[in-house]
Amino acid sequence: MSVPVIEVRDLARKFGDRTVLNGISFTVEKGDTLIIMGGSGCGKSTLLRHIIGSMRPTSGSIKIYGEEVTAMSPAALDKLRLRFGMNFQFGALLQSLTVGQNVALPLLENSRVSPDIVDLVVKLKLELVGLTGFEHLKPAEISGGMRKRVGLARAVALDPELLFSDEPTSGLDPIMTAVIDQLTLDLTRKLDMTAVVVTHDMVSAFRIGTKMIMLGTGKMQGKIIAMGTPDEIRKSDSPEVQQFINGQPDGPIPLKLAREDYLERLLGQPRPEDL
Ligand SMILES: Nc1ncnc2c1ncn2[C@@H]1O[C@H](COP(=O)(O)OP(=O)(O)O)[C@@H](O)[C@H]1O
Ligand SMILES: [Mg+2]
Incomplete structure (x- = not known):
């Protein structure tokens, strides 16, 4: 088999003594659209920033087209990024x-x-x-x-050969979301682009995803708690996954935690200009 477009192995990242990403491993093949999902604060944007080389991990390996991103010089990263499209929440x-x-x-x-x-x-x-x-x-x-x-x-x-998108449809109405999704589909299916998309819009996720990973919160912070095809994720017997994809307020993901995370983010991070 050919080299995966992205290969992440045992990625971990701590901020101070707080582990935000923990034992993350997955691959993305050419033409895939990988969906990264999970509750707010679970580390989705942090994971993206590591993949594009704008953050360095505490440990682990990230390869893009077979090249180790975590050890790359700024000049080499700039060159690699010419092959990326980046659509970021705070960009x-x-x-x-x-x-x-x-x-x-x-x-x-x-x-x-x-x-x-x-x-x-x-x-x-x-x-x-x-x-x-x-x-x-x-x-x-x-x-x-x-x-x-x-x-x-x-x-x-x-x-670009590779598109990274952080919540491209949050705040858009369902019709505009469909337009953006169709565009991603056109680019990946017709031009063979590979995409990594962070989203918590489940309609959108199941419309465009070919592979999905869900990151956990709480005790499972920054770990992959589910990975698979959209079909496998839909059929997952994990209560967390079912709660998340069906948008139920009550379930194993505690509301208090979600609220604390929300406050932390609101007070501790720049607010996206368009929310
Ligand atoms: N540069 C940073 N320094 C310290 N903590 C950070 C930094 N970036 C993110 N975090 C923390 O890491 C956690 C995950 O953040 P983030 O990846 O933005 O979550 P998500 O995108 O899933 O909502 C949050 O608790 C956040 O406060
Ligand atoms: Mg984010």
Whole structure:
């Protein structure tokens, strides 16, 4: 079999004495869409940041296309990241630039393309996310949901081989969520892109995922508590998984913990501009 696109082995990360990721191992094959799910604060965004090399683990290995990311120099990481599209929760758009200029950024930074081509690609990508005609507005002049879609258009500007998306549809209405999901599906199925998507929208997760992992909270903090195909996850006999995918308020995931996590995040972390 060919080398997996992503291979994570025994990944652990502590912040101080708090273990946030613990014994994480999984692989992502070409063309897969891996869904990372789990309650708020379970370590989903932290896991993504480790995979793209913007955080270093306490221990463990992360390989992308067979190359060890955890030992890579900044220059090597920059080179590798040319193959990524990144659509991050806190990866805000530049407020001083227009929507069109924001989408054009990766093109201007990373490739030698003529201005005509840049304009064409910007139009095409904005059309893909349903934002034709908005290129001259500033991020402050559009809604939070629209900003999210601009973020995705920017992430796919260079037709990446590998897309990382952190909650791409949170705060979007069901129709826009379907549009974004369809776009991810088109890119993965037709262009063979590989994607890693963090989401707690279960409709979206089952629509686009080919493989899913769920991270635990509480005693199971940062451990994979379930992994499998969407079908296997749906049939999982874990009460935590069933509670999560069916959105039930009562179950083994304690509400008090969820509330504490919420407060911690609200007080301790930057708030996403579009929530
Ligand atoms: N840079 C950091 N320093 C200290 N703690 C952090 C840092 N980043 C994340 N955490 C903590 O790690 C836990 C997981 O965070 P995160 O990955 O953002 O969760 P999720 O994306 O699943 O909601 C949280 O308790 C958070 O407070
Ligand atoms: Mg997160």
